[in-house]
Every structure is written in structure tokens, then in C-alpha cells.
Amino acid sequence: PAKGFSQSFQLSARGYLSTWPASGQPILVDHKPCCAPEERQPSNKRVPLTIPKPQYLEQLESYLKKELQTLDLTKTSSQELKLQPYREIFEFFINDFKTYKPLLSAIKNEYEATLAHQKKMIHALKTMAMTVSEESTQQVVALQEKERDEINVLKQEKQHLLKCIDNIKEEKASLQTQVEHLQASVAKEYTRYLNESEARKLLLAKLNAMYSEQLDAKHHQVQGIKGDDMVKLTLALKVAQQDLAKAQTKLNAVITDYTDAVPRSDFESLQQNYSDLLQEMKTLQKDFDQLHKEHEALLKIHRETAEERDILCSELQRAQHNYTPRPDWAKCSEVVPGGAARWDHLAKGKTSDQLVDVLLEEIGTAVLREREIFPGQGKDEQVPVYLRHKGDVRNKHLTKKDVVTIVKDVWKEKIALDQQ
Incomplete structure (x- = not known):
């Protein structure tokens, strides 16, 4: 070890390495541990002995303090950054103490391995925690979605049930109103029936009394009639028979007169149908009148058109009679060399006069082509210079x-002569 550290460590009586005290320890002066107690002097004084820190320890502490001050402990990995200076101090300590280096290195390596293992476990646990968190989040979201759907269904059912309850309440209120109305009606009917029953009872009592009185009166009348004259009864019977005959005759006359009569409801129904049909007939009559007017107008236009047609036909016949008929130019294709195709090309877009000129030119050209000899025009002054010749001129049948x-050669020679 270093010289500074050799002063800070002392071997104990048993051979172990003693540590330097962090603060001064009290040491007994003139202390003799092997002497008897009675030989000890009571005037012994405890004198504190202050041992200064070793220089190497102060250097290590200073280095550690400086490294810790340079670190940024606000980051998330501040603990690992803080551990690094302690590792470096421990490395210095191991390297300086050669005797204890293997043991201290083994201790350090074991701690490092344990820390690495703990980091792996922490990383695995973090990954597992994240996975579990994601799964739990997904499960929570799924449960929330499921609960949301169930809540929506329950809300819809609740709304439906509330509507049903409202409808039932309205129906109940309506039924209650109807029940109250029916109760009032039943009470009125009961009162009326009760009154009618009482009235019937009174009426029956009166009828019974009247019937009894009639029986008594009839009994007394029969007894009185027996004593009257039978002639009066015979006359009364004849008068009644005559009245009956008159009434029967009148009834037969009424039946005969009203045999063809109809009920009033049927009459009103037929009258309504008649009114509807009459209105419909008036509408149809208006439409018919309108169509009749349009038909008359169309007939007038047709007559005018027919007159114009007749006039145009007469003018056409007059023009056909007066004008010369157009020749059939298609027949010219038989005379013109090249056939119908060449004639169609020559006759395209030309008038009759132009077609006559074309036809004459083609005929003359054909005649010239058929001739082998042309007579000369002579050498008179009236004949152009280039046409002066005596005798016959042979037809060379030159192509275009x-x-x-030849024309190009002539023009070249003429230009050359003009330049000279």
C-alpha cells in the first residue's frame, strides 16, 4: 500500500487490519492493562488523542466530491451516474492495496454481477409490467367498450320503458277519465231507471185502478144496455160499416196513387248523382267546345296547306313542261377514256356548260390520239413561227x-439565249 495508507492502518494483536477512526478516540495515558486493580493510580486522566486523516483518504474524498459536483443529478439515470465515481474510487482502492486486491476484486465483481442481474430482472419486470399494463389497458378498453354498448342498450331500453310508462300513464289517465264518465253515466242511468221503475209502478197501479173502474162501468153499462132499444145498436153498426168501407176505399186510392213514389233518401241520392253528372257534363261540354274550335282551326290550316300544295304542284308541272330535261351525264363515262371513275373525277363540282366543255375536250383529245399524221400549216407569215411546216407531221404520241x-428543256434553252 501507499505510504499515506501505511500510517492509517495498524495491525491489532490478533493480526487483523484496524481501521482509521473517523474521529479522535480517548486513550488512557499510562494505562497498564496487565497490572492489578489495586496498583492503578486514581489520578489517571483521559487525554483525547486526535489522529489526522490519511492523505490518500483525503485525496479520494476530494476526488469523489469533485466528481459528484460535476454530475447532472436531474436526469432519470442519475443514480447510475452517481455510482460511477464510487466505482472509480473503489478501483483505486483495490489497485493500491495489492494484498487485498483479489478479495476486494472478487467482492466488487460479485456486487457488479448482482447489480447486472438485478438490472436484467428490473428490465424484465419493466417489460412484463409494460406488457401487463398494455394487456390490462386493452382489457379495460374492451370492458369499457362492452360496458358502453351495454350501457347504450340499457339506455335505449330505459328510454323505451319510459315511453311505455308514459303511454301506460296516458292510457291509464284516459281509462280513468272513461271510468269516471261511465260511472257518471251509470249513475244517471240508474237514477233514470229508478224513476222509470217508480213511474211504471205508479202507472200499473193507475192502470189497475182504471181497469177496475172500466170493469165496473162496463158491468153497469151492460146492465143499462139490456134495457135500451136494439134498433139503435143496429143503426150504429151500419154506420160503422159504412165508415169502414169509406176508409178502405180511401186507403186503396192512396195506395194506387203512390205506387210509383220513391223514398225521400233515394230521391235525394239520385238528385245528388244527377247534380254531379250534370256538372261533369258541363265540364266535358266545355272541353268538347274547345276541341271543336281547335279542330276547326286545324281544318282551316289543312285547307290552306292543301291549296298551297296544289299551287306548288301546278307550278312544278308547268316548270317541268317548259324546261329542257337534264341530260344523263353518266352515259359519258362510256366515251371518256378511263371509264366511270375518271368521268366522276372530271365531272365533280361542274355545271352543265363546264361538263360540255370537258366532254368536247376529251373527245377532241381522243380524236387527236387516234390520228397518226397531221397536215402542216405552211410557211406563210400568218402562221406562227413554231407551227410553220410544209407536208405532214407524224404524231409521236407523247406522254405527259x-x-x-420537252417544255423544261425549251425553257432552259430560252433562258440561256436570253442571258447571252
């Missing part, structure tokens, strides 16, 4: 290409 070539 040959003529174009």
Missing part, C-alpha cells in the same frame, strides 16, 4: 411526262 420534259 415527255411533254413536261
Whole structure:
């Protein structure tokens, strides 16, 4: 070990390494542990002995303090950053104490392995916690969704039940009103029936009394009639028979007169149908009148159109009679070389006069092509210079290409002569 540390450590009597005290320890002066107690002097004094820190320890503490001050302990991994200076101090301590280096290194490695194992376990636990948290979150969300759906269903059922309750309450109130109305009606009917029953009873009593009185009166009348004259009864019977015959005759006359009569309801129904049909007939009559007017207008237009047609037909016939008929130009394709295709090309977009010129030109060209010899025009002054010739001129049957070539050569020679 270093020299400073050699002063801070002392071997005890048993051979162990004693630590340097953190503060001064009281040491007995002239203390003799092996002497007897009676030989000890009572005037012994405890004198505190202050031992200064070793220089190496002060250096390590200073280094540790400086490293800790430079760290940013506000971060999440501040504990690991704080542990690093202590590791470095422990490394210095192990390297300086060669004798205890293997043991201290083993202790340090074991602590490091334990810390690494704990970190792995913490990381695994964090991962597991995150997984469990996600699963629990998903389960909570699923449960919330399920509960939300169930809550929505329950809310809908609640709304439906509330509506049903309101409907039942309204129906109950309506039924209660009807019951009250029926109770009042029943009470009125009961009162009326009770009054009628009492009235019937009184009426029956009166009828019985009247019937008794009639029986008594009849009995007395029969007894009185027996004594009257039978002639009066015979006359009364004849008068009654005559009245009956008159009434029967009148009834038969009424039946005969009103045989064809109809009930008033049927009459009113038929009258309503008649009114509807009459209104419909008036509407149809208006439509018919309108259509009749339109038909008359169309007939007038048709007559005017027919007159115009007749006038145009007569003018057409007059024009056909007066005008010269157009020739059939398609027949010219038989005469023109090249057939119908060439004639259609030549006749396209030309008038009759132009077609006559084209036809004459084609006929003349054909005649010229058929001739082998042309008579000369002579050498008179009236004949152009380039046409002066005596005798016959042979037809060379030049093609268009040959003529174009000759014309070009002539123009070249003329230009050359003009330049000279």
C-alpha cells in the first residue's frame, strides 16, 4: 500500500487490519492493562488523542466530491451516474492495496454481477409490467367498450320503458277519465231507471185502478144496455160499416196513387248523382267546345296547306313542261377514256356548260390520239413561227411526262439565249 495508507492502518494483536477512526478516540495515558486493580493510580486522566486523516483518504474524498459536483443529478439515470465515481474510487482502492486486491476484486465483481442481474430482472419486470399494463389497458378498453354498448342498450331500453310508462300513464289517465264518465253515466242511468221503475209502478197501479173502474162501468153499462132499444145498436153498426168501407176505399186510392213514389233518401241520392253528372257534363261540354274550335282551326290550316300544295304542284308541272330535261351525264363515262371513275373525277363540282366543255375536250383529245399524221400549216407569215411546216407531221404520241420534259428543256434553252 501507499505510504499515506501505511500510517492509517495498524495491525491489532490478533493480526487483523484496524481501521482509521473517523474521529479522535480517548486513550488512557499510562494505562497498564496487565497490572492489578489495586496498583492503578486514581489520578489517571483521559487525554483525547486526535489522529489526522490519511492523505490518500483525503485525496479520494476530494476526488469523489469533485466528481459528484460535476454530475447532472436531474436526469432519470442519475443514480447510475452517481455510482460511477464510487466505482472509480473503489478501483483505486483495490489497485493500491495489492494484498487485498483479489478479495476486494472478487467482492466488487460479485456486487457488479448482482447489480447486472438485478438490472436484467428490473428490465424484465419493466417489460412484463409494460406488457401487463398494455394487456390490462386493452382489457379495460374492451370492458369499457362492452360496458358502453351495454350501457347504450340499457339506455335505449330505459328510454323505451319510459315511453311505455308514459303511454301506460296516458292510457291509464284516459281509462280513468272513461271510468269516471261511465260511472257518471251509470249513475244517471240508474237514477233514470229508478224513476222509470217508480213511474211504471205508479202507472200499473193507475192502470189497475182504471181497469177496475172500466170493469165496473162496463158491468153497469151492460146492465143499462139490456134495457135500451136494439134498433139503435143496429143503426150504429151500419154506420160503422159504412165508415169502414169509406176508409178502405180511401186507403186503396192512396195506395194506387203512390205506387210509383220513391223514398225521400233515394230521391235525394239520385238528385245528388244527377247534380254531379250534370256538372261533369258541363265540364266535358266545355272541353268538347274547345276541341271543336281547335279542330276547326286545324281544318282551316289543312285547307290552306292543301291549296298551297296544289299551287306548288301546278307550278312544278308547268316548270317541268317548259324546261329542257337534264341530260344523263353518266352515259359519258362510256366515251371518256378511263371509264366511270375518271368521268366522276372530271365531272365533280361542274355545271352543265363546264361538263360540255370537258366532254368536247376529251373527245377532241381522243380524236387527236387516234390520228397518226397531221397536215402542216405552211410557211406563210400568218402562221406562227413554231407551227410553220410544209407536208405532214407524224404524231409521236407523247406522254405527259415527255411533254413536261420537252417544255423544261425549251425553257432552259430560252433562258440561256436570253442571258447571252
